[in-house]
Structures are given as structure tokens and as C-alpha cells.
Amino acid sequence: MTDQSVIIGGSVTPKRVDRSARREEILAAAVRVFARKGFAATRIDDVAREADIGKGSVYLYFDSRDALLSAAFEAFAARSRTVLQRAREGTGPPLERLGSLVRSVLAALAEDPELAHILLDLWSSGRAQSQLPLDMPSVYSEYRTVIAELLREAEAEGTVRQGVGQHHATVIVGAVEGCLLQWLLEPRLPITELAEPILEVCVEGLRRRKEA
Amino acid sequence: MTDQSVIIGGSVTPKRVDRSARREEILAAAVRVFARKGFAATRIDDVAREADIGKGSVYLYFDSRDALLSAAFEAFAARSRTVLQRAREGTGPPLERLGSLVRSVLAALAEDPELAHILLDLWSSGRAQSQLPLDMPSVYSEYRTVIAELLREAEAEGTVRQGVGQHHATVIVGAVEGCLLQWLLEPRLPITELAEPILEVCVEGLRRRKEA
Amino acid sequence: MTDQSVIIGGSVTPKRVDRSARREEILAAAVRVFARKGFAATRIDDVAREADIGKGSVYLYFDSRDALLSAAFEAFAARSRTVLQRAREGTGPPLERLGSLVRSVLAALAEDPELAHILLDLWSSGRAQSQLPLDMPSVYSEYRTVIAELLREAEAEGTVRQGVGQHHATVIVGAVEGCLLQWLLEPRLPITELAEPILEVCVEGLRRRKEA
Amino acid sequence: MTDQSVIIGGSVTPKRVDRSARREEILAAAVRVFARKGFAATRIDDVAREADIGKGSVYLYFDSRDALLSAAFEAFAARSRTVLQRAREGTGPPLERLGSLVRSVLAALAEDPELAHILLDLWSSGRAQSQLPLDMPSVYSEYRTVIAELLREAEAEGTVRQGVGQHHATVIVGAVEGCLLQWLLEPRLPITELAEPILEVCVEGLRRRKEA
């Protein structure tokens, strides 16, 4: 609304850098609090204190409390998109790209547990009444699509069984997200170590090979 | 509305309504609203209206709003325990019992989508800020334990590969819950049809058998 | 409203005895609870439970919760009136009748601590906003009047100094009630033993010096 | 309405209003309402309206409705302590200091009838059910102690009869508080004029007969 511009060296330099950096700081603070207390229990005051600014100042950067959750969702979705994009653009055998994808997803969230923790809230908010336009469903839809593509390539290559399709993509996404869920509920589970078992189970299956 | 005096076990109930039946009615109404709007957005008034009683009457059967969520959790946990118990007590080849378990879990929730929908809230409540003593983590812990037992039996039998253990149990639980999650976010996914792909992926794996 | 009468031996005997006995029971129960928890914190439910009847039944005997306090006030006022009447009608030296009065007041309340305890609530209710028509002020007014009469008689007799009047009556009433107050706040104070010090302080201070 | 930034002790107060001044304003408003309607009948809304602020603003300065009563108690107790301290530290004949004390107590409350009126509620709150930690009993205990000390000094001096002790102190405290009680119930009583009768009754009654 107010566009205080500062003229430096003859070029118009909107204070955008500062503004957006400050916005990011606040968002990061908000995510930390969401992770700690959950969205429902998080007060604007908590966020302001965490960001070490005044309560009113939060509203200079975000329209509303809900907007903070939306922004957190955006951060999560952006990261997801990046990871998925990389898998899509990657080269090499599709099953290896699948492996990388699974490892990346788990590593990304293990590295940033704060963001991971708000997953639960995002799942809840992704449903029903929520006035928020957080499109969680489409995040998972894209996720399934990418994996289905990889499986299709693998099928074309002959590295996976015939008849593998959408549903199997859903199962793989499910295995990853379900392991994350369990880790969120039980932080002692070694999340990064679960990548290999996930791939073993999904790719190799549990049944013993007859002649192996 | 009032369902007269009710005979239970041959003795006349002291008063007019069957307390526990009425309690269940209100809980069912609450679960319907939770499913529709989520716990955070559900007002006592909503529950009362759904149950077609006065707001104050809810408090005759539940101590607080939180107690409603606790009760919903109990209903969910009780059902989980039943399903798991059945798998534990079952006879027959362990991998078949695993199959039954997976199918039962999905069928149970598909049959009662209302209860399934509050899963998201229960997951959230299972973490952090919640003062509620909803022990979601232990639900999943037991779940993993039962599956790990089945895998151990199968390993003893020689029907699964050696080295299969806790982590693989976590992956199977994850696959089931992760598929449920996706269904909750995207109700068009055919949840019951996912049981077979889950079992295929987990038991058989995706990779094509060399000599098949 | 309902006047269920029972014919016994040919005479109409309204069930008044029972009815009024029951009323007294409830009132006594109410007074016990008021004494224990104070009027503000007393619930109709508490009274019903104490009287061992159903909550709704309280309303068969009292119009409202406030009516219970009114009735308790009436009981207190009636007792006060009795004590005062006795002092008024008594014969003998006025200062001795004053002594009896003081001893009676303290003894009456010491004997029935329950009623004494609600004095505090009655004092509060005797003021301001209270919709209740509890006329505490007139209880004390009558009290002062009776004592002033005794003092006037004593003055006429020459047993107290001249100039003793209304204000001194107020002081004597005050001394008694003020001691009661302290006892209510600090039950270890020996309330009945305070009668003599009160009389010593007050009467000896008023008695004309013999030879002066 | 907002009274700008205020300089206290040379340092700029961090924000705009002086928190403690505003707190006092609200407390004063609360005391006015308590005096008018009694604590039990006073709603937060009443206090807010009296202070001409929003309902929620009360909670910026007091944790709860009960905290308002506690604060009012503190104001009363602080004043009591001051009056008592003065009597304790005073010099001069003990019976004169007793006279000053009685006059001070009556004058202090006569001057601030608002605070006096809540005495009734404080007495009630000093008992039983109240969760509040208002220690009315100890106020009166200290009061008795100070007067007992004065009497002991007077006894040592020979200005009061032998055998005068704790109980007589209780009677004097009672006379003062009992007169206040009557004034509260019957505001037409001339409270300040009662100091002399109280002293006449009590002091002359205690003074040793010169030639006896």
C-alpha cells in the first residue's frame, strides 16, 4: 500500500528487499510457533514475540492470522514442487529417480522438522470447513502424477511388472507420507533411515524370491 | 424425542432416558460435525444443533468440548484395538492375516467415513500443545507391533525375505495410513480398492521378477 | 396451589403439617449449605442433595433460590425478635436485663453456628442492589431501640450516667455484633466467653460512680 | 481519554499510558460498582462501563473478576495497615493513642464510603467457599494485637484496671466494627459522631477508679 521508495544512485529501489526479508522472518517465526504449538493454539502474540516485533506489526506483512498459515502452506508447497520438479527433470533409470525422490522428500522434511510438524495442521486445514484456500489435495495429486509417470517409464523399460499404475503410485506416496506421519507422532522413529525400507518394500516387495 | 423408560438387563433404569444411549447419540452428532468442519472449527452449539438438543444439554453428558474429542478418540481407538486384536488372534498363514488386517482397516474406515475424517484432527491432537491425553502415538505403536509380529512369523516360515523387521512394519503401516490420508484429502480415490495395490506393492514389490 | 386434603376422623386435615415440616427440612438443609459455602456459591442442587430430595422438589416448597435466602433471613429475624421481646418483657433491674440480652444473643448464635454463619451473607444482602426484601436494617434498628429503652430505664433509676442515649445503644449493639463478626472470621475466638468482657467494658463504663 | 506519554522518575515510560495509573482507575471504578451492587452482583461489564472502557480492556489490567476483589481487598488492607502502624508508632499516653486509632478508623472509612461498603463483601469473602486468598481474619487479628498492646501499656501505667487483656481488645475492635456495620446498613447513623460514644463506653469503663 505505502510504497516508500528510496533513490539510490539514480535508480528507483523500492524497499522491497527489506520488506520481503522481514516478511520471511515473520513467516519463519510463525512456522516455528506452529510447529511447537499447532496452528489452532498459536496466537498472533506468540508469533510477534517469536519474531521479536510488535503484535500490530505482523499485520503490516500479513493480512490475517489465516494468511500466515496460507504462507506456511505456500512455503511447503513450493518446496514440494521443487523436489517433484527435480524428479521430473532428472535423467537416468526411472526407478533410480524414484529412489532419489523418496530420499529427497524424507531428507527435506527431516532437515526442516519445523515445516514437517505443520504438515498435520495443513492436512487438517486441507479439508472441509477451512475458509483457507490451501490446496493440499493438489500437492498430493501432483505427487502421485509424478510417481505414476516414473512408473510408466519403468514399465516401458520393462523394469517393473505390467499392470502397475495410478494405484501403485498412490501406495508409494502413501508409504512415504505414512512414514512421515508416524515419525511426527513418534519422533524417535529414524525418519531418514526409513527411505531404504520404503524402497525395499515398494520396489522389491517383502516376499522371498523363489530361487534367491 | 424422549424415549421413555427403557428396560436393560431386566432392571428398570432409574430415570427416563438411557444415559449412555443419549451419550452415544450426542457423540455421534459431534463426530458428524467434526467430520464436516474439523474439531477446531466446531462449536458446542453446532453439536447441540446437530443432536437436536439444547446447548446446555451437551454438558449433561460431556464435561467439556475437549471431552467430546476425547470420546471420539476413544471410539476410534476402540475400533483400532478390535481390528488389531483380530489380526493377532487369527490363524492361518501370516501373510494372509496381514492381508486381512490391511483390508479390515481400510474397510472399517471406509464404512464409517465420519470417524475416518476426524483422523486428521486426531493426528494433530496427538502432538504438542494439546492438553488432551489422546494417545495416538500408542495406537500406531501397537499397530506396528502387530505387523512386526506377523512379519516375524512369516520370516520364520520362510515366506518373506530375511532381514525384514520393524522398519518394514513401519512402512506397511505407513502405506495404509498414507493411502487413507490421500483419500481423506481426495475423496474420489477408491479407498477400498487400494487394499490390493497396497498388498501387491508391499508383499510382491514392483520390480519385475527376473524369470517370471 | 394443590390442596390435597386428607380426611381423618371426619375433620378436614390439610396436609399442612407434612408440607410445612418438609419445608422446614429443606430450609434447614439450605441453611447448612449456606453456612458451609456461602449463599453466592450455593446451588439449588447442593440444597436438594443436602435435603436428600430431587432438585425439582425444592421448587414445590420455595418459589426460587432467593426465596430460600429470604426464608433463612426470616428464621434469623424471628429468633432475634424472640430474644428482643424477652428482654423487653423482662422484669428486674434494666442493667441485668441488658446482661441477659447480651448473653442470650451470643448464646443463641453460638448454639446454632449455622445460622450465625449466614449472618455475613445477610449483611451483604441487606444492602444495595439486592432484589431481596431482607430487612436487616430494621432488625438492628429494633435491637438498638430495645437497648436504648433499657438504658433509659437505667438512667431513670440512676444506675447509669446521665446523657446516655441512642448512640450508646448503638455502641453496645456494635460491640456484640462486632464480636460475632470476629468470631465468624476466626472461629477459635471463644464467643460465649466474650459476653462478660462485653458487659464489663460496656456496663461498668456506663454505671454511675457510686460516690462520685 | 488517552493521557499521552508520562514521565515517571525521569525515564520515559515505554508506551503510551501509565499502566499502573490505568489500573488504579479501573480498580476505583470497580470499587464504586462493588459498593453500589455488591461483589456477587457485579458483572465485568458493569465495571467496564463505569470505567468507560471496553469489557476486554479490564482483562488487560486484571487477570479475572476475582482479581478485582483481591485488589479491592488489598486497598482496604493497605489502608488498615497504615492506620494500625500509626497507632503502633505513636507516642503519648496509650489511652489517647487508642482514641486516635478509633477516630482514625472511623474517619478513614467515613471519608471513603465506597471502600467501606465493600467491607460486607470482604467479610463474606473472608470465609469458607471463597477461593480467593483474601486474608480478612489476619486484618482483624492484627487489629486486636495492636489494641491489646495499647491496653497492656495502659495497664502498666496504671490507667486501666488490672486483668484487662485480649478479650477486652476484642470487644473494642468489635464495638468499632459493629458500629460500622450498623452504619453500612443504616447510612443515616452518624458514623463519625460515634467515635466519642465508643470511647466513652469503652475507655471510661476500663479506667481505674481513682480513689476506689
Added chain:
DNA sequence: GATGAATGAGACTTCATTCAT
């Protein structure tokens, strides 16, 4: 821009009172 005091809508909860049985 920054702040935090102020606000008041709205949620929970209590409990006096009613009334069908």
C-alpha cells in the same frame, strides 16, 4: 513504519427454572 492499548464479537460453561413423566 512500528507499536501495543483498546475493543467487542464470540466461545465456553454454569445453573436457576421448567415440565413431562
Added chain:
DNA sequence: CATGAATGAAGTCTCATTCAT
């Protein structure tokens, strides 16, 4: 008469949002 389940008005308290400084 007796009862206690049901009710909803009313009260406390919270907190997102606004706005004067």
C-alpha cells in the same frame, strides 16, 4: 407429589484486528 433431564439466558474470558500515536 416427586423427579431429574432439558433448556437457554447470562456471565466470564480470549484474542484477532484496529488505530492513534
